Amino acid sequence: MSDIINILPDNVANQIAAGEVVDRPASAVKELLENAIDAGATSIQLILRDAGRTLIQVIDNGCGMSDSDARLCFERHATSKIHAADDLFAIRTMGFRGEALASIAAVAQVELRTRQLNNELGTCVLIEGCEVKSQEPCSCNAGTSISVKNLFYNIPARRNFLKKDSVELSHIDDIFRRVAIVNNHVAFSLHHNGKLLYDLHAGNKAQRIAAIFGSGSSERLYPISESTELVSVEGYVGKPEHVRKTRSEQYIFVNNRFIKHLALSTAVEKAYAELIPEKTYPSYFLFIQVDPSRIDVNIHPTKTEVRFVDEHALFAILRAATKKAIGQFSLATEIEFNPSTDIDFSPAPLEYTPREPHITFDPDYNPFRTPSASKPSSTFRSSGASFGSAGSRMAPSTSWEKECEAAKSQELAFAIPDTIEEQDQTDIPTPAVPISYKNTYIISTIKSGILVVHQQRAHERILFEELMARKSANVDSPVGAQQLLFPVTCTFSPSDGELMGELLGEIRSMGFAIDSMTPGTYVVTATPPNVQDGNLQSFFDQILADYKGTMMQKFGDKDAAICQSMARQMAVKAGAPLQPEEMQSIIGQLFACQVPNVAPNGKKTMIILNELDLEEKFK
Numbered sequence: 001m002s003d004i005i006n007i008l009p010d011n012v013a014n015q016i017a018a019g020e021v022v023d024r025p026a027s028a029v030k031e032l033l034e035n036a037i038d039a040g041a042t043s044i045q046l047i048l049r050d051a052g053r054t055l056i057q058v059i060d061n062g063c064g065m066s067d068s069d070a071r072l073c074f075e076r077h078a079t080s081k082i083h084a085a086d087d088l089f090a091i092r093t094m095g096f097r098g099e100a101l102a103s104i105a106a107v108a109q110v111e112l113r114t115r116q117l118n119n120e121l122g123t124c125v126l127i128e129g130c131e132v133k134s135q136e137p138c139s140c141n142a143g144t145s146i147s148v149k150n151l152f153y154n155i156p157a158r159r160n161f162l163k164k165d166s167v168e169l170s171h172i173d174d175i176f177r178r179v180a181i182v183n184n185h186v187a188f189s190l191h192h193n194g195k196l197l198y199d200l201h202a203g204n205k206a207q208r209i210a211a212i213f214g215s216g217s218s219e220r221l222y223p224i225s226e227s228t229e230l231v232s233v234e235g236y237v238g239k240p241e242h243v244r245k246t247r248s249e250q251y252i253f254v255n256n257r258f259i260k261h262l263a264l265s266t267a268v269e270k271a272y273a274e275l276i277p278e279k280t281y282p283s284y285f286l287f288i289q290v291d292p293s294r295i296d297v298n299i300h301p302t303k304t305e306v307r308f309v310d311e312h313a314l315f316a317i318l319r320a321a322t323k324k325a326i327g328q329f330s331l332a333t334e335i336e337f338n339p340s341t342d343i344d345f346s347p348a349p350l351e352y353t354p355r356e357p358h359i360t361f362d363p364d365y366n367p368f369r370t371p372s373a374s375k376p377s378s379t380f381r382s383s384g385a386s387f388g389s390a391g392s393r394m395a396p397s398t399s400w401e402k403e404c405e406a407a408k409s410q411e412l413a414f415a416i417p418d419t420i421e422e423q424d425q426t427d428i429p430t431p432a433v434p435i436s437y438k439n440t441y442i443i444s445t446i447k448s449g450i451l452v453v454h455q456q457r458a459h460e461r462i463l464f465e466e467l468m469a470r471k472s473a474n475v476d477s478p479v480g481a482q483q484l485l486f487p488v489t490c491t492f493s494p495s496d497g498e499l500m501g502e503l504l505g506e507i508r509s510m511g512f513a514i515d516s517m518t519p520g521t522y523v524v525t526a527t528p529p530n531v532q533d534g535n536l537q538s539f540f541d542q543i544l545a546d547y548k549g550t551m552m553q554k555f556g557d558k559d560a561a562i563c564q565s566m567a568r569q570m571a572v573k574a575g576a577p578l579q580p581e582e583m584q585s586i587i588g589q590l591f592a593c594q595v596p597n598v599a600p601n602g603k604k605t606m607i608i609l610n611e612l613d614l615e616e617k618f619k
């Protein structure tokens with residue numbers, strides 16, 4: 001049999017390798033930004049077109065490259081950062097495998113302009129799919145400018161795999177923030193399609209965090225600082241009363257590299273246990289320095305995972321340091337912290353268990369609870385309980401509810417006969433006093449059997465239809481909105497800020513008075529009833545997170561997506577105790593809905609056990 005093994009040509013090998021390093025515009029951005037940092041730049045500009053699809057340009061004022069290096073840097077395994085295998089154990093730069101530029105050049109059209117400070121002329125290299133098209137002298141600024149054009153122009157499969165621009169841009173945004181947060185001494189700017197999204201001046205870490213996450217962030221964070229022989233930890237952790245509904249403000253950097261590390265994140269979150277509500281997440285920005293030889297370098301540099309030799313000790317130190325930071329700076333009335341309980345931070349052996357500061361807390365303390373909403377039942381009562389069971393409507397309590405009711409009663413005029421008739425007239429609930437099971441299921445009887453209603457899903461359905469009705473009533477100004485005593489400022493990352501801008505019309509029509517102050521900063525002066533002002537930041541964060549998530553795909557409709565997210569947040573929760581009249585009201589309102597049987601998320605709101613079902617059970 002003849003030989004069948006070939007050595008792959010370089011351009012094919014590079015394309016295959018490129019798949020590992022460059023899988024989307026954001027990963028090319030990461031490599032280029034890190035190269036600029038490694039080159040000692042103090043100013044870095046990132047310029048994008050079409051979320052990096054057509055152009056990614058990084059301009060730095062770093063050390064630049066010589067003529068021959070400008071050509072060599074595109075070769076695979078071309079790196080100035082390691083010379084021998086031993087160097088691997090002392091890596092302090094971002095890149096070291098010499099793969100990034102070769103990979104990028106394999107899948108794009110690249111133009112490199114670079115000049116070293118002492119040279120008068122720079123050099124310009126054009127390279128396309130690994131092939132050098134030209135190299136000639138050029139005049140350019142000291143430093144390096146790399147333009148990556150038409151990414152994946154020669155790999156249609158990968159190009160077609162890219163997501164919508166908004167998704168690709170948000171991946172780039174993630175990368176940009178990770179690099180910018182930790183390199184606070186470097187000035188950064190980011191332009192997308194000609195629009196300036198970030199303009200970050202060199203400053204300290206707190207200033208950098210404030211520039212990215214909004215000026216309010218300094219009030220939401222406590223400093224953290226701890227140093228042992230093994231590790232030093234600096235940074236900021238969020239105050240327990242300013243938790244987020246997503247993990248979007250959690251950053252850990254080890255030796256200036258962003259990492260994801262489950263155990264370390266858990267260590268920080270454990271320090272917050274009992275201090276924050278379930279399913280909420282503290283913010284943190286932690287800058288950890290460890291001896292590079294105590295980290296496993298045998299991991300792929302483009303990945304964010306790391307392995308530590310001293311993981312157990314790091315876990316304990318981080319948890320204790322976070323507890324200390326929260327305890328030290330909290331108001332004594334909120335968390336009683338005993339400052340005389342010192343933590344022993346002497347060098348940590350592997351089996352080290354720290355003595356933790358003794359923190360006592362009020363188990364009923366809930367930083368989110370405003371006095372007016374201290375009881376779940378009152379939360380519900382204020383939530384538009386304007387539709388009693390058939391014929392027994394409660395008086396609307398606010399003008400907003402009146403509005404809603406007016407809008408709905410027109411609808412109900414045709415909605416009730418249609419839907420209920422379809423359903424079977426006999427299913428209109430008889431006014432039996434409902435009972436609650438596990439504060440989650442409301443049990444009542446109707447003519448055709450025993451009705452079991454899931455209180456949270458039912459309420460979500462009710463609020464969803466109310467909000468949609470309000471929206472379609474097309475009220476321009478937020479009638480019935482509650483003026484806030486103090487305006488509330490919410491801050492968003494640039495990409496979230498843009499998204500807020502897109503959704504502003506919808507959000508206003510739900511009853512919010514909200515205006516943009518600066519890019520990424522919004523001021524709320526009025527809210528619909530039953531949205532609590534103390535929680536607006538996380539309320540909007542959740543709307544954005546939901547919106548970016550699956551909802552848009554499911555509904556294909558902004559209004560429905562936002563209404564569902566709002567309804568979900570405003571609804572009475574499973575497990576919350578309700579008064580009999582509140583349960584009655586939920587049943588009544590549910591049956592007045594256009595689609596009473598399912599929650600906006602498609603799950604059942606109720607089940608009916610009829611006589612046959614019961615007979616079956618009693619066989």
Ligand code: ADP
Pocket residue numbers: 031035036038039060062063064065073078079080081094095096097098099100101102143144
């Ligand atoms: P690595 O960063 O792993 O060394 P890269 O392919 O990213 O590999 O870069 C190859 C080499 O090109 C680097 O080691 C560096 O010497 C040079 N280089 C890349 N980008 C820049 C830049 N912006 N300024 C100066 N030199 C650069």
Ligand code: MG
Pocket residue numbers: 031034035094095096100101
């Ligand atoms: Mg590199």
